[in-house]
Amino acid sequence: MELYLIIILVLMILGSIYSLNASDLLSAVISYGIVGFGLVIAFLLLQAPDLAIVQVVVEVATLIIMIAAIKNTQSKIPKMEFxxxxxxxxxxxxxxxxxxxxxxxxxxxxxSQFGADTMRMAQPYIDGAQHTKSANLVTGVVFDYRAYDTLGEATVLFTAVIGVLTILRIKGKKEK
Amino acid sequence: MIIYILCFILFLVGLYGVVSKRNLIKIIIGIAIMEYSINLFFIMIGYIEGGTAPIITKGFEHSKFVDPLPQAMILTSIVIGLATTALLLAVAIRLYQKYGTFDINKIKDLKG
Structure with missing residues (x-):
């Protein structure tokens, strides 16, 4: 279990080093995908299926936006001479x-050591599953105990979308 | 402990990208890598050996679960990370449209 995680982490580190040193922007973005999808497998190994699902969606969206950003651009990077x-x-x-x-x-x-049994913070959330009536404890925390956090997250997301639309709008302000 | 240190090395690789690269897209990739390593670190702290995913199903009512609290926090963090990355990339696209390059040194020279 820990061995698999170490292998995936080493793969992620190699992918990120290649991504930062690639001479072509497209291969940099694609090898950045190694890091994100390696993270998905790491989440699955660490028993976090909700996070893995969200991470797949986020990673695909990020890659699409990045490729949209670098298409039609001069993507060769001049090599630094030694x-x-x-x-x-x-x-x-x-x-x-x-x-x-x-x-x-x-x-x-x-x-504590990796994998040690330390459940002092989360025990009330697990016991509270019968109050929230949610089979998925993570959903219970996100949408019940910490619903205001989720509201704030939605606000941040909305603000970011407005910001992207404002920056990328084609029609500018009319010159006087 | 080696696994925490590998996670931290991933963070350092992202920091190296942010500090030393001159291409805007690579700086954004470095920021995203740092963010991923932080997310992974939190989930690793919440992992419990032999625990199952924190979903109550038939037959698993009283088994040992991994910590659901870091997972709920990081769920928020991942989505906000997507928002910040998208905003950074939008700024990068606009800069390319104005200056015709992603190189921050050239952008600095062209300014004004």
Whole structure:
């Protein structure tokens, strides 16, 4: 179980590195799809089917919007020529990444091990299933206990759609 | 613990993309990768070994469930992530229409 998850995570990391270094924007977007669909499988392995369904829809929508953004564009990216100065930058980046990982390791040391049985926050939600009458506990939390959060989410989504329509509208303001 | 660190490495890859790339589409891809790694990290914290998906069906009324609370939070977060990515891409499309390039250095030179 944990082994499968590690394999998928390594695949996602490789896909994201290729996506960021690809010389062609279309292959960058498509290998970005590896990350999203790997995330879907990871959600399924972690017993979160609702999230997997939502993630499939979101990933497909994101890929369609990205391909719509890069179609009809000059998508070749000029290669950076290698200078000796760049090697120093790579070294600094690697050291910074190692320091970040060490800090992360110390900061999450207080968390319990992966897969440990820690149910102190969610027990009331599971016991409350008989009050919400919802067979799916996630739906019970989203639409009953935290319905105002969902309302806020709908507001954010509505605002973002209005923003996209405002930015992309073809007719501009009339010049005086 | 190795699995948390792999998730964090995915976050660092996204950060590298945001900081070092000059192409707008790649910066947006980096932001989306960071967001995905955060979502995955939360779900990993909520996972319980041997737990089933938090759906009550016949025969599974009293079995052990994984934590439903992070899943409900991340459900909101995924949808908001789509909204922000779509807004960023709309800005990128508009910038391309105005300047004819996705390169942020060239856009900076062309401004004004």
């Amino acid at each position: 200078k000796p100065k760049i090697a120093i930058y790579y070294a600094i980046t690697l050291i910074a990444a190692l320091v970040f990982i060490l800090i992360f390791d110390r900061a999450t040391g207080c968390l």
